[in-house]
Amino acid sequence: MKKFTDDDVIVCRCEDVTLGQIREVIRRGYTDPEEIKRITRAGMGPCQGKTCRDIIIREVARITGKRIDEIPVPTYRPPSKPIKVGLLAEESD
Amino acid sequence: MLPTFAEVVIVGGGVHGCSIAYHLAAKGVHDVVVLEQKYLTYGGTGRSAAGIRQQFGTEINCRLAKENIKGFMRMKDELDTDFDLELEQGGYIWLAYSEGQLNQLKKNVELQNGLGIPSRILSPDEIKELIPLLNVDGVLGASWCAEDGHVNPHRVTFAYYEAAKRRGVKFFTYTKVIDIETKGGRVESVLTEKGRISTRKVVNAAGPWGREIGKMVGLDIPIVSERHQIMVTEPVNRIIKPLILCQDDGSYWKQEPTGGFLIGMDNPNEKKGYDIGVTWQFMEEVSRRVLRKMPILRDVRVVRQWSGPYDITPDSQSIIGPVEEVEGFYLDVGWSGHGLQFAPSIGRIMSELILGEEPFISVDVLSFNRFKTGKLIPEPACI
Numbered sequence: 073m074k075k076f077t078d079d080d081v082i083v084c085r086c087e088d089v090t091l092g093q094i095r096e097v098i099r100r101g102y103t104d105p106e107e108i109k110r111i112t113r114a115g116m117g118p119c120q121g122k123t124c125r126d127i128i129i130r131e132v133a134r135i136t137g138k139r140i141d142e143i144p145v146p147t148y149r150p151p152s153k154p155i156k157v158g159l160l161a162e163e164s165d
Numbered sequence: 166m167l168p169t170f171a172e173v174v175i176v177g178g179g180v181h182g183c184s185i186a187y188h189l190a191a192k193g194v195h196d197v198v199v200l201e202q203k204y205l206t207y208g209g210t211g212r213s214a215a216g217i218r219q220q221f222g223t224e225i226n227c228r229l230a231k232e233n234i235k236g237f238m239r240m241k242d243e244l245d246t247d248f249d250l251e252l253e254q255g256g257y258i259w260l261a262y263s264e265g266q267l268n269q270l271k272k273n274v275e276l277q278n279g280l281g282i283p284s285r286i287l288s289p290d291e292i293k294e295l296i297p298l299l300n301v302d303g304v305l306g307a308s309w310c311a312e313d314g315h316v317n318p319h320r321v322t323f324a325y326y327e328a329a330k331r332r333g334v335k336f337f338t339y340t341k342v343i344d345i346e347t348k349g350g351r352v353e354s355v356l357t358e359k360g361r362i363s364t365r366k367v368v369n370a371a372g373p374w375g376r377e378i379g380k381m382v383g384l385d386i387p388i389v390s391e392r393h394q395i396m397v398t399e400p401v402n403r404i405i406k407p408l409i410l411c412q413d414d415g416s417y418w419k420q421e422p423t424g425g426f427l428i429g430m431d432n433p434n435e436k437k438g439y440d441i442g443v444t445w446q447f448m449e450e451v452s453r454r455v456l457r458k459m460p461i462l463r464d465v466r467v468v469r470q471w472s473g474p475y476d477i478t479p480d481s482q483s484i485i486g487p488v489e490e491v492e493g494f495y496l497d498v499g500w501s502g503h504g505l506q507f508a509p510s511i512g513r514i515m516s517e518l519i520l521g522e523e524p525f526i527s528v529d530v531l532s533f534n535r536f537k538t539g540k541l542i543p544e545p546a547c548i
Binding site: 101102104106107110111113116117118120144147149150151154155156157158160161 | 206211248319323445463464466467469470471
C-alpha cells in the first residue's frame with residue numbers, strides 16, 4: 073500500500089491541489105501567493121482560498137525563510153459565497 | 166540585487182514584457198532586466214479573458230493575428246514548458262444585431278479572407294446549428310473563425326518568463342520604476358525603488374501605466390486607463406467551445422477548459438484610472454445580459470468577480486517601436502483590451518526593432534508618430 077506523506081494532502085479542495093504541488097511551484101521560484109494561485113489554480117474555486125490561502129502563505133514562509141507578515145496576501149473578491157446567475161439577474165429587474 | 170548595468174531594461178512584467186525578454190534572449194541578448202511594480206501578470210495580463218482571434222478589422226492586426234495563432238500553436242515546444250497553456254481553438258463568434266454591425270463584420274471578413282484568414286459570415290440558422298444553446302433572437306448574422314480560441318494567460322506568461330530566465334534574463338518583482346534618466350536626448354539609466362540601472366535601451370511595456378513611464382522621458386502617450394470587470398462561475402460540464410461576443414450589449418463569455426464560464430461586458434461608463442475594484446451593479450447587469458442569450462446558465466453559480474485595466478488609445482490600436490524624441494526608448498503599449506493575444510508576434514517584432522533589424526512584419530503604421538501626423542488607424546473590431 074502506498075504510504076501517504078504531507079505532499080499528498082489536498083490543500084485546495086475546490087481545485088484539487090496538493091501540498092506537494094504547492095511546494096514544487098515554490099521550489100521552482102514562485103514565492104508570491106498570487107503567482108502560485110495563478111499557476112496552480114489553488115484559491116480560484118468557490119471558496120476563494122478560505123482553506124488553502126493560509127497554508128500556502130505558511131509554506132512560502134517556511135521554504136523561503138521569510139516572515140508570514142512579509143508575504144503579500146491575495147485579495148478576496150465578491151461574492152463571498154457562490155450565487156446563481158439567475159438570482160443575480162433577478163436582483164437587477 | 167539589481168545589476169548596475171543592463172543591455173536592455175524592460176518595464177512591465179506582463180505577457181508582453183516577458184515575451185520581449187524571451188525573444189531578445191533567444192536571439193542571443195541575455196543581458197536583459199525585466200522590472201515589475203508588483204508580481205508577474207499583475208496588470209492587464211492576469212485579469213484578461215484571454216481570447217485569441219484573427220477577426221480584426223485593420224490589415225496590420227490581421228497580419229499580426231495570423232502569426233499569433235501560429236505562435237500559440239508552437240508555444241509549448243518553442244518555450245519547452247511543462248505548463249498546460251490551455252490553448253483551445255474552439256472558435257470565436259461575433260454576433261451582429263443591426264445591419265450596420267453586420268456590414269462591418271462583412272467588411273472585416275473580406276479583409277481577413279484576403280489575408281488568408283479562414284473566417285466567414287454565418288446566418289442565424291447556421292449560428293443556431295453551431296451553438297444550439299444560444300438564443301439567436303434579434304441576431305442578423307455573425308462572423309466566425311474556427312481557428313480562433315483562447316489560452317490560459319497566466320501560464321503563457323510564466324512560460325515566457327521561465328524560458329527567458331533560463332537564457333539569463335533577470336526579473337525583479339515589486340520593483341517600481343521611479344524615473345528614467347536621459348542625457349542629450351538618449352536613455353541613460355532607469356531609477357527604481359531598489360536602485361539604479363545604467364542602460365542604453367528601455368522598453369515601455371507597462372500597459373496602462375505606460376503613460377506614467379512615458380512622462381519620465383517627456384513623452385505624452387495618449388493612453389487612457391479604463392477598468393473592465395469580469396466574473397467567473399463554478400466549473401460545470403463543457404457545453405460550449407467558442408468564445409461568444411454580442412454586439413448589441415457588449416456582453417461576451419467563454420467556457421474555460423476547466424469548466425468555469427468567464428463572463429464580461431463592455432461598459433463605456435466604466436471608471437477611468439488604476440482602480441481595480443469591483444461593483445455589484447456589474448454582476449447584476451452582466452448576469453441579466455448573459456441570461457437573455459444563454460438561459461441555460463441560470464442555475465450556475467458565480468464564484469468570483471474581478472477587474473483589470475485596459476490601456477486605451479484614441480484609435481484603439483497599440484503604439485509600437487522606437488520614438489523620434491528619445492533615442493533608446495521603445496514602446497509596446499496601448500493595446501486597448503486585445504493585447505494578450507499579440508504577445509507572440511509583437512514580442513518577436515520588438516526584439517527585432519530593439520536590435521535594429523527589419524521586423525518580420527512592418528509595424529510602421531503603429532508608431533507613436535501617428536499621433537503627430539494624424540494618421541490614426543481605428544480598429545473597428547474591438548471590445
